[in-house]
Amino acid sequence: MGENSGIAWTTHTWNPWIGCTKVSPGCDACYAEAYDARFGGKHWGSGAPRLRTTIQNWNKLKKWNRAARKSGVRPWVFVASLADIFDNEVDPEWRRDALAEMSECDALNFQIVTKRIGNAFKMLPSHWALSFAHCGLVATVVTQKECDRDLPKLLEIKRKYGVAWVGLSIEPQLERIIPKNGDGLDWIITAGESDQGGALGREYRVGWAFDLIAWGETHGVAIFVKQLGSFFARNANFKDRAGADPAEWWPPSLRVRQMPCGVPTTLKIA
Numbered sequence: 001m002g003e004n005s006g007i008a009w010t011t012h013t014w015n016p017w018i019g020c021t022k023v024s025p026g027c028d029a030c031y032a033e034a035y036d037a038r039f040g041g042k043h044w045g046s047g048a049p050r051l052r053t054t055i056q057n058w059n060k061l062k063k064w065n066r067a068a069r070k071s072g073v074r075p076w077v078f079v080a081s082l083a084d085i086f087d088n089e090v091d092p093e094w095r096r097d098a099l100a101e102m103s104e105c106d107a108l109n110f111q112i113v114t115k116r117i118g119n120a121f122k123m124l125p126s127h128w129a130l131s132f133a134h135c136g137l138v139a140t141v142v143t144q145k146e147c148d149r150d151l152p153k154l155l156e157i158k159r160k161y162g163v164a165w166v167g168l169s170i171e172p173q174l175e176r177i178i179p180k181n182g183d184g185l186d187w188i189i190t191a192g193e194s195d196q197g198g199a200l201g202r203e204y205r206v207g208w209a210f211d212l213i214a215w216g217e218t219h220g221v222a223i224f225v226k227q228l229g230s231f232f233a234r235n236a237n238f239k240d241r242a243g244a245d246p247a248e249w250w251p252p253s254l255r256v257r258q259m260p261c262g263v264p265t266t267l268k269i270a
Contacts, residue, residue, distance in 0.1 A: 005078060005081075007078060007081070007226075008224075008226050008227075008244065008257065009076070009078075009111075009189055009224050009226060009257070009259070010076040010077065010078040010111060011075035011076045011077065012060070012064060012075055012076070012077045012078070013077070013078045013079075013081040014057075014060060014061060014077050014078070014079055014080075015053055015057070015079075015080055015081060015082045015083055016052065016053060016057075016058065016079075016080065016083070016085075016094060016097070016098040016101075017050045017051055017052045017053060017080075017083050017090060017094055018032075018036055018041065018043050018050065018051045018053065018082045018083055019036070019041070019043030019044060019048060019049070019050035019051055019082075019083055019087075020032065020033070020043075020044060020050075020082075020083050020084050020087055021044065021045055021046050021048075021087070021089065022044070022045075023115050023116065024115055024140070024142060024146065025142055025143065025174060026115070026140065026141075026142035026146075026171070026172055026174065027115070029193065029195075029196075029201075029202075030044070031194070031196035032081065032082040032083070034196060035082060036082065046089065047089075048089075050083065050087070050089065050090050050091075050094075052094055058101065061077070061101050061102070061104075061105045061108065062101075062104075062105060064077065064105070064108055065104075065105035065106075065107045065108055068107035068108060068267065069107050069267070069269070070269070071269075072266055072267055072268065072269045073265065073266060073267075074107060074108060074109050074134075074264060074265050074266060074267055075108060075109065076108075076109045076110075076111055076259075077108045077109065077110050077111065078111045078113060079098075079102070079110055079111065079112045079113065080112070080113065080114075081113075084114050084115055084116055085098065085112055085114060085123075086114045086116040086117070086119035086120055086123050087116065087119075088116070088119055095123065099125065099132075102132065102135060103131040103132060106133075106134045107134075107267055108134060109134055109135075109136075109263055109264075109265070110132075110134060110135040110136065111136055111138055111167075112135060112136065112137050112138065113138040113139075113140060113169055114137070114138070114139060114140065115139075115140045117137070117139040117150050117153050117154050117157065118150070118153050120137065120153075120157050121153075121157060121160075124157070124161050126161075128161040128162060128163065129161060129162025129163075132163075132164075133164050134164070135163075135164065136163065136164055136165040136166060136167060136186070136187075136260060136263070137154065137157065137158070137163050137166050137167075138166070138167040138168065138169050138187070138189075139151070139153070139154045139166075139167075139168055139169070140168075140169040140170075140171065141168055141169075141170060141177070142170060142171070142172060142173060142174045143174055143175055143177065144175060144176070144177050144178070147168065147170075147177050147179060147180075148180060151168065151179055151180070151181060151185070152181070154166050154168070154185075155181065155183070155184045155185065158184055159184070164263070165186040165187065165260045165262070165263055166184065166185060166186055166187070167185070167186055167187030167188060167189065167260060168185065168187070168188045168189070169189045170188060170189060170190045170191070170212075171189055171190070171191035171193075171226065172191060172192060172193030172194075172201075172202060172204070172229065173190050173191060173192065173204055173208055174193075174202060175208075176205075176207070176208050176211060177208070177212070178211060178212075178215055179215065179219075182215070182219035182220075182221055185219070185221050186221065186222060186260045186261065186262075187221065187222045187223075187224065187258075187259070187260040188212055188216060188221060188222070188223050188224070189224045189226055190208065190209050190212050190223070190224070190225055190226065191204075191225070191226035191227045191228075191229065192204025192227055192228045192229015192230070192231065192232055192242075192243060193229045193230065193231070194227065194229060194230050194241070194242035194244075195230040195241065195242075196242075200230060200231065200234075201229050201230030201231045201233075201234075201242075202229070202231060203229075203231045203232075204228055204229040204231060204232055204243075206228065206232070206254065209225050209228075209254060209256075210253070210254070213225070213253070213254075213256050216256075216258075220261075222258035222259060222260050222261050223256050223258055224256070224257050224258055224259070225254060225255070225256050225257060226244065226257075227240075227242045227243050227244035228242075228243030228244075228250075229242065229243050230242055230243065236248070236249055
């Protein structure tokens with residue numbers, strides 16, 4: 001769970017705990033819930049207990065941090081691929097512990113992805129700008145309505161807490177989405193739905209990706225096209241069932257995989 005992630009836009013994934021509650025249409029075929037079920041877990045849903053991961057898993061952050069200081073390369077770390085750091089059903093002490101670990105491991109570039117960006121107003125520590133300059137916040141939205149609702153919250157949190165960079169994870173993208181305000185936004189991930197969650201994968205249209213690429217160019221926002229989804233992959237007879245291999249059909253203009261601008265990816269070796 002975590003080291004050398006197969007997710008194209010990160011290096012490692014780190015889960016301080018496992019479990020969540022579905023809050024969006026994007027959660028309908030949740031891959032994390034399916035992963036948990038395969039191992040007998042019952043950590044999904046309101047009132048379900050969340051599972052804190054092992055001390056060995058928590059210690060991975062310090063291991064990666066030491067390796068980064070030795071190599072001079074800052075890896076990306078996706079936080080809570082099997083949970084949500086701002087889940088209000090999690091013991092607040094767990095969140096404080098996780099944030100303390102992230103604050104200490106400042107040779108890593110953390111990508112904190114959440115479907116509950118509104119909760120961040122009350123859950124982020126007041127000293128965020130001072131202690132978490134190596135951390136970015138990413139709000140997951142899958143429809144235009146969700147984008148209109150959550151993007152203003154994300155941008156306000158960036159201003160209020162001095163967050164280094166913020167992004168949108170539009171995965172799975174379920175319809176055409178165009179942000180109405182790009183002032184302060186740094187990154188957008190777009191992706192079609194895979195069949196990992198037990199479903200066949202809902203439709204994703206390549207035109208949606210091209211619209212976001214064009215919007216990003218106009219507004220100076222980095223765009224990352226992760227995958228075209230299982231629906232597209234089946235119809236195109238791709239070998240990669242998630243449509244995540246740019247070598248399969250993707251025209252050069254679609255092979256856009258930019259990371260947030262201005263985020264340092266190297267550091268001086270002590």
